[in-house]
Every structure is written in structure tokens, then in C-alpha cells.
Amino acid sequence: FEDIKNFVSFCSRNILVILGISCVIAVIALIAVGISHNKALTHNVKYGIVLDAGSSHTSLYIYSWRAEKENDTGIVQQIEECKVAGPGISKYFKKTHYISIKLTKCMDRARKVIPMSKHQETPVYLGAGEDMRLLRMESEQLADRVMAAVIRSLSDYPFNFQGATIISGQEEGAYGWITINYLLGNFIQKSKWLKEVSEGINHKKTFGALDLGGASTQITFVNEKYTLVSPENFLPFRLYGKDYNVYTHSFLCYGKDQTLWQKLAKDIQAILCSPPSHPL
Template identity: 30%
Template sequence: MMKRTRLDEYVISRLCPIVILISLLLLLLIQSTNTDAQVLTTRKAAAPSRRGSKAYTVIFDAGSTGSRVHVFCFDHNLDLIPVGNELEFYSQVKPGLSAYAKNPQEAAYSLKSLLVEAESVVPPNLHPKTPVRVGATAGLRSLEGDTADRILQAVRDFLKDNSSLKFRPDLVTVLDGSQEGTFQWVTINYLLGNLGNRYSNTVGVVDLGGGSVQMAYAISEKAAEKSPKTTDGKDYVKDITLKGTKYHLYVHSYLNYGLLAARAEIFKAVGASDNPCILDGYHGSYRYGGSVYDVSASHSGSSFIKCRRAAVNALKVNKSICTHMNCTFGGVWNGGGGAGQKNLFVASFFFDIAGEVGFIDRKQPTAKAKPADFRNAAKHACKVSFQNAKATYPLAEEGDLPYLCMDLVYQYTLLKDGFGLDPLREITLVKDVKYKDYLVEAAWPLGSAIDLVSSY
């Protein structure tokens, strides 16, 4: 064995700390590399989990004028993600289920093309996990006897035998009017990013459909505690929790006061023949709710003042029957107003008719307006003859032309006398709401989908 010299001992004494330091650095590097590998492995493992958290829902809106299907997809944060190139898949057919009152099976099969389209956009492996809901609205609610029940049962049988989606019989129903109003409120406030905020930071909603009109807005807890019951003992206020925040939602649906149904109510109030709301020179027939009305204009032509009286009469705007401190029309409690109603979004036929007569740009998703705009447009429309209507209103649907005076007068009367809005109050007419880089329809099916995917 070689004997160490003092020089050797000196070198060793100097090198040992360096070797130890290098060894420690190498050990730390190895551990760091392992840690990075573990993090990378974890990240790679998490990605399929996020991809797997996609949740689809299929919503059939069985309305009074037609049937529509909506397909939505949500991520794990309940944010909408695209279905194909759009943020939702949408398709529709006409007429609606109520048009097949005498043939329930034919009503069910009218949904076949929509079902095929909906299933084609949902990944096949997710079909068994994708719930399907059919929500029928005022069109079926207005049918007599057990007709609606027989149509709904035919739809249940059809879906059970023909669909690969997750089917539950109880999800094929006639939507209660308050459900429709609630879902509409959820839709608009979700798209605006209001959910999770205080109730005072949400917006109120009025939705004018074909057969019914809904009002919904959030009220304070104090107001909710004092809320009365409806005449049939139901609650005006629904408690819902969304994104960790509890809302007391005032919601009421007025059956037979949607735009198409209101025409029939006005005919019942003042007669369909010699009617002051029909454009001068028109004679024809109007069908709604299984009834046919022989419609003709007044001999003196349409009149804004006389039509206003007819609309007020049809709305039953009679404060003497109000048993609460504040009412809308027909003795219905108005919710008391408050911060949740200060910003009002008014949807569906309000937007459509305003676009047809041209006081808003219907190519835009929303428009600011006032109830007085409907009054001014009505005064103009009531002076137009049916013969000149198409030239005056080239954007109007052919079937709406004879009723433009009536529709505008009714909408103004509903806002001013029915809901008690100041004619000069600014409201937002809404068709779509911008969500991220997309425009999404401001309709109840999205709110229904949010409710559905949250409960699965």
C-alpha cells in the first residue's frame, strides 16, 4: 500500500468538500427531474379527466308555433363549450305538437328529424349519459281534456323506442309557466355573467311567447318572506341556488296572454268582425286553440284609441279586484318591484314585432327601447290599410300584417297597463346575448339545460 504524503492529504482535504457539494447538486438535480416528471405525468393524466367531464344535454322546446331542439355542451366549470362550429346546435320544425291534437302518434313522429339531428352531434359514446328533456309550453297547456296527456305519452313512447339518449319519462312534460319563466331568467343572467352575484346585480325578464307571457326577477329575502299566495294557493316566489348564491325569484306566467293567444282574447272581448284593431280592408280567418274566428276590419278602419280600449278590456286591467298592495293585471301580485327589476330584458315577440315594423335593427342581438316606442309604432300602424301594409312593412311576416295594429297596441298596453311600466322607461329588447365570442339565443332551453346538467 502506498503511503500518503502531506501533499496528498492536503489535496484530499481540499477536494472532499468539492466532491460532496457536486454529489449534493447531482442528487438535487435527479430529484428535481423526478419531480418534474411526476408533475408532467399528473398533468397528462388530468387532461383525459377534463375531456371526459364534458356534459351534453338535449332540450326539445315544444312551443305553440313549432318544435325546436337545442343541444348544449358544458365543461366541468359549467361553462358552455362549442358544439361543432357554434355554441349550441339548433333546429326546428313546424307546426307544433298542439297542431296534432287528433293524432298523438303523428305529433310524436314530428320530432323524429330533430331527434336524428340531435343524436348526430352528440358523441355516440356519450349518448347513454346525455339526458333528453321535452318541455311543452303554452300550446299544449291550452288544449282541452286529456289531449295534452295523450300527446306527451306518445312522445315518451317514441323516445323510449327510438332514442339512444338517456331517457326518463318524467322529463317529458308540459312545463309549468313558472318553470318556463324561471328557466328564462336563468338563461339571460347566466349569459350575462350575473349568476353568483347579489340579487340586485341581476336583471329581470319578461318573455312574450305565443300562448303565454312570463315575468321573473329576483327579490330581497325580506320581500320574499312577505309574499302572498296565488289564488290557487301556489307560491309566487321560487328559491333557487346558483353558483353558490341563493335567489328568491318572483315568477308568474299568464296563460292566454302570449301574443297569439292575446289576439283571440281581444276577439272575445270586442268581437272578431268589425274589429277596430284589424287593418282597414282585411277580411279572413284566425285560428288559435282549436277555435276559428271570422275576422274583418271595422267599417271605419283600425283605430289606435278604440284598439287600446279593447286591449285593456282583454287584459282585465281592473285594480278593484287586486287583493294585494301591488298588482299587475287580473289580480296578480307584481312581486313588489325592487333592485332585481331595475334592469328589464324583454324577449321573444317583443323583439320580433319591433324588428318587423322597423323601430329596432333586428340584425342586432339586443336593442334599447321604451314602451312608448310600441305606442308610437302602433299609432302609425293603425293608420295603414291592409292593401298598403306589405309596402309599408316589408320586413313583416305575411301572417302578421293584418294584426300589426293589434299586436303593437297589445304590447304597449301589456307593458304600461299590465306591468305598470313608465312609458319612457328604458328596457332592453333581446333576441340573443353575447357569451364569449358567440351569440346565444335568450330562450328558456338553456336555463333548462343548466338545471338538468346540474342535477345529473
């Protein structure tokens, strides 16, 4: 009887040991799966940097998206915004070396936000708008000097520099139209990544966009009927599996700042040209 009791005790201890080891192995396995899954998600996320060089200031935006696409188009979300100190880049045409100094704070911020392992594959792009278009009309040489300074500065950072250009008024209007309708969920109907964006929204048509900037105003909307009347004002896009033919037109010098300058110029001209008043 004593031998049987010892045998049962021995077996019980071994079973407890085996169960304990099994539990430890299971926990380690779960942790390993979790870590590998997290690494896979991190590895799958991509980043991009866009600098919007407007007439009054420059803003840096950092975006992220997963490698998987929705109807051949990526689902993008903004994760960071940084406003560059000082006026728009066109104001530095006499002191272009200041451009690099002004960009430093926001570009350093981008280096901290984006994982170091992603730096070399992260694209960087700067688009200059209305004020640079005006400067180019006044002096192409000065505009080239400003853009060359921008390119030198952005090329010094450990990102994948894609270029810096002065975008057309049509492009500016079209990008604004895409942004508005993207945020309203008009392009994404069944997104597995951004359900909260499109949930409850099922617009059959897109909204038009009116962008009142500092030096110009853009109007953009979808209009299939009049493409033959002014084909130069239409741009084709394919977004989330659907084709769009977008009418866009830019009214240069009709932004809020330029309109104010025109009003002030007319007032001054009226004062200077008015006949002098004589006391009775």
C-alpha cells in the first residue's frame, strides 16, 4: 500500500511539473505571436511627408498608410502637422539661406515622429502654390533661386526626397477637391481600415470645392456635360475604382490678400488723382 501511495504521489508531482511547463510554453508562444504580429503591423505601415508652401506660410504634414490598398488606392491618415515659422517661401528670394533655417524645426520633428527604420523609404515632397506662381511671373530667375534653396535643404535629410515644384492652379484646385471629398467619405464606401470615416455616408455624388487662398481662388467640381467647351480646364482622376472628370479653374490675384492689395491700390490712386479741394 505504501508503494502505491508513493507512486501516486510521484505521478502527481510529475503531472504538475508537466502542466506548469506547458503553461509557461503557452505563455511564451502567445507573447512571441503578439510580438511578431506587432512587428508585422509596424513593418506594414508606410509614411510620407508633404510640405504645403502657401502664400502666407508653409506647413509640413506627416501621413501614414498601410501597404494594402482599397480598390487600387491607399487609405491615408494624417498623424502630424507642423507649421514652419515665418512667411511663405517666396518672401525669401533675397535671402534664400533662411529657407533651410526655417525648415529645420519641422523636419527635425518629422525625424522623431517617423521610425528611424522607415526614414530612407519615406518620400518627401514640397508643392509651392500661388505666391510662387506670382514670383515666377515677375522673375523666373528669382523663383528658380528659391526652389533651388528648397531642394538643397530637403535633400540633406535622411528621407527619400521626391522633389519640390511650383504646382499649377489646376493642380491646387484638384488636390483641394480630392481632400474635401476624401474627408467626407465620398470615395470610400466599404473601407476595412477606415470604417469610422465612411460609416453612415453613402453619397452618390461628390461635392464641389471653393478654395480661397491668399493670392488666388480655385473652384473645382465634377461636370461631365461641358468637357468639350473648355477641355483645358478638365483633369481626369481614378480614385477607389471609379473615374472622375474634374473641372478646375484658378483665379490668380483673386485671393484674399491680393484682393485687399488691389482695393488699397485703387483707394490710393483715387486719392492721388482726385482734384484738390479749395477752401471757400
